[in-house]
Amino acid sequence: MTPAKPSPRVTILGTGGTIASRVDYRTGAVKPAVSSEELAEILPELRELAFIEPEVILNKYSEHITPSDWTTMAQITADKIESGVSGVVILHGTDTLGYTAAALSFALRELPVPVVVVGSQRSSDRPSSDAALNLISAVAVAARAPFAEVTVAMHENLSDDFVLLHRATRVRKNHTSRRDAFQTIDSTPLGRVKGGSELELLTDDYLGRDPARELRLRGRFNEKVALLKFYPSFDPSLIDFLVDKGYLGFVLEGSGLGHINDRSYRSLERASEKGVHVFVTSQCIWGRTNLRVYDTGRDLLRLGVVPLENMLAETALVKLMWALGNFEKGDEVVEAVKTNIAGEIVERSLGGPQRGFRD
Numbered sequence: 147m148t149p150a151k152p153s154p155r156v157t158i159l160g161t162g163g164t165i166a167s168r169v170d171y172r173t174g175a176v177k178p179a180v181s182s183e184e185l186a187e188i189l190p191e192l193r194e195l196a197f198i199e200p201e202v203i204l205n206k207y208s209e210h211i212t213p214s215d216w217t218t219m220a221q222i223t224a225d226k227i228e229s230g231v232s233g234v235v236i237l238h239g240t241d242t243l244g245y246t247a248a249a250l251s252f253a254l255r256e257l258p259v260p261v262v263v264v265g266s267q268r269s270s271d272r273p274s275s276d277a278a279l280n281l282i283s284a285v286a287v288a289a290r291a292p293f294a295e296v297t298v299a300m301h302e303n304l305s306d307d308f309v310l311l312h313r314a315t316r317v318r319k320n321h322t323s324r325r326d327a328f329q330t331i332d333s334t335p336l337g338r339v340k341g342g343s344e345l346e347l348l349t350d351d352y353l354g355r356d357p358a359r360e361l362r363l364r365g366r367f368n369e370k371v372a373l374l375k376f377y378p379s380f381d382p383s384l385i386d387f388l389v390d391k392g393y394l395g396f397v398l399e400g401s402g403l404g405h406i407n408d409r410s411y412r413s414l415e416r417a418s419e420k421g422v423h424v425f426v427t428s429q430c431i432w433g434r435t436n437l438r439v440y441d442t443g444r445d446l447l448r449l450g451v452v453p454l455e456n457m458l459a460e461t462a463l464v465k466l467m468w469a470l471g472n473f474e475k476g477d478e479v480v481e482a483v484k485t486n487i488a489g490e491i492v493e494r495s496l497g498g499p500q501r502g503f504r505d
Contacts, residue, residue, distance in 0.1 A: 153197040154232035154289040158281075159222060160202040161211070163239025163265050191282050191342065196232065196289040208239025208246070208265075213367035213467055216246055220253035220365035223261060227361055233260040233288025235281070240265040240319055240327065243298065247314035248461045251296040251488035252468040255362040259355055260291050263314065264299045267325050276301045276325040282342035283309035291345060293352040294359070296488070297336055300328040311337045315461045315490035318431075332432050332456050332495045366471035372396040373463045375429060376406050382413035389416060394470050395423030395479070397454075397462045404428050404435035404453050405442045411449060418450035423479060425452045425466065427459045433495060452480060455491045465490065 183200045192198050203222055204215060223234050238246055247263040254261060264284040266277035284299040291311075298317045302308035303326050312330045321327035337347045370393045374384060388396055396417075400406050404426040406414070417424055426446065428435050434456035437443030447453075454462050462483070469482040 154195075155230065156196040156198055156233050156235060156285050156288045157226040157231045158198060158200040158235045158237065158285070159219070159226075160200065160237045161204040161208075161215070161219065161239075162206040163208050163237060163243075189278055189282060192285050195282070195285050195343070198285070199226075199231065206239075208242040211239075211242055211246060213249070213369050216249040216253065216367055217365045219246065220250055220363060223250065223254060224361055224363045224365075227257070227259060227261075230357075231259065232357075233262065233291070235284045235288050236261065236263045237281070238263050238265050240267060240300075244314075244317050244319060244328075244458075245460055245464055247296055247298050247317065248464040248488075248490070249367065249468065251314045251490075252465055253363065253365040253367075254296065255364055255487075256359055257294040257296070257353065258357050258359040258361055259294050260288050261296045262288050262299050262311075263296065267301075267323055267327060276306075279306050279342055280309055283339035286339060286343050287311060287337075287345065291337070292347070292355050293336060294355045295336065295353050298328060299339070301325040302338055307340060309339045309342075310335045311339065313489045315488050316458065316492065318458060318460070331458060332434075333489070333492045364468070364472045367464075367467040368394060368470035369467065370394045371463060371467045371470065373399065373459060375399040375459075376401055376410075378407075380407065380410065382410040385410060385413035385417055389413075389420055389422055393422065395425070395466050397459060397466060398424065398426045398451070399429040399459045400426045400435070401429060403433075403439055403443060404437055404446070405440065406446060406451075408442070408445070411445065414446070414449045414451060421476060423452075423466065423470075423476070423483075424450060425454050425462060425483060427454050427457055427462050429459070432456075452484065454484070456495055457490050461490050 243265050262284040264280050296314040298312040302310040312335050316330050316333045319327050320329050334349050435453040437447050437453045469479045473479050
């Protein structure tokens, strides 16, 4: 008789958020109440997919998560992977889930197995909760997906049938409360999970699972970075303030192709002279920056502003924190931010919103 194949080991790391919360029906408020261990017990389906190793490492709503928490998550995730697990699932609140997922994509280089960041829009004890399907799907992916990347697992639509797997550097939360709030921007999701177990790949462009690959941890982040959104009455003294406060870099969300008004030129020049890194993305959701079309853009290039193709502004912010935390020389920082590391820059844009990916 052929011996039974051993179950894959999957670690579930709890950090808090709605997926690990319940409603206090006395007040109507949602509060942290469910640990990763309890979720594993509540959902027996998880035991059918893998041998579950749950551990609570934080208990915070995601708005309270800091870059130092990203470092903690990255280190613990690396430790679990080095212990031989088949994959890691991280429970996280949805509000800043995209920031954390992007941070882990840069911190965990050469992943050998999948890391799946998962949340829910509604607490696990609500009849309309998306927590169960999202978590079951995340564990299935961590256990046996053929790719080894950081992904985000969230509902594809309002029904309880599909969960999409978004590349962590290309995903945004685009609705405050819908269960399908998360969308891949200007790219295609890695895949989808049907019914919590059936994995369908939507692209063959991914880093493959390879348990023998050696993980490289680069988990430091420098918080002296800011994200500024340009608007018609934008006051350039905001740039001066950041420079005077010792900020090392900032990302500007420019209009259209990445434009900033000429009132800001002197402040941008001063920032460049003081060695502050200035990058620009577009506040448009789809498309890419191009500073060579109009005079405004060419002026910004002369002032040392660096365009970031179609990188999402939030991802750019996290990546600049990461680059400043792991590289000392200015040219190394710029090169690291500009280089496509984890799918954050898409060579070919899809050209418009893509809510559904079913045929």
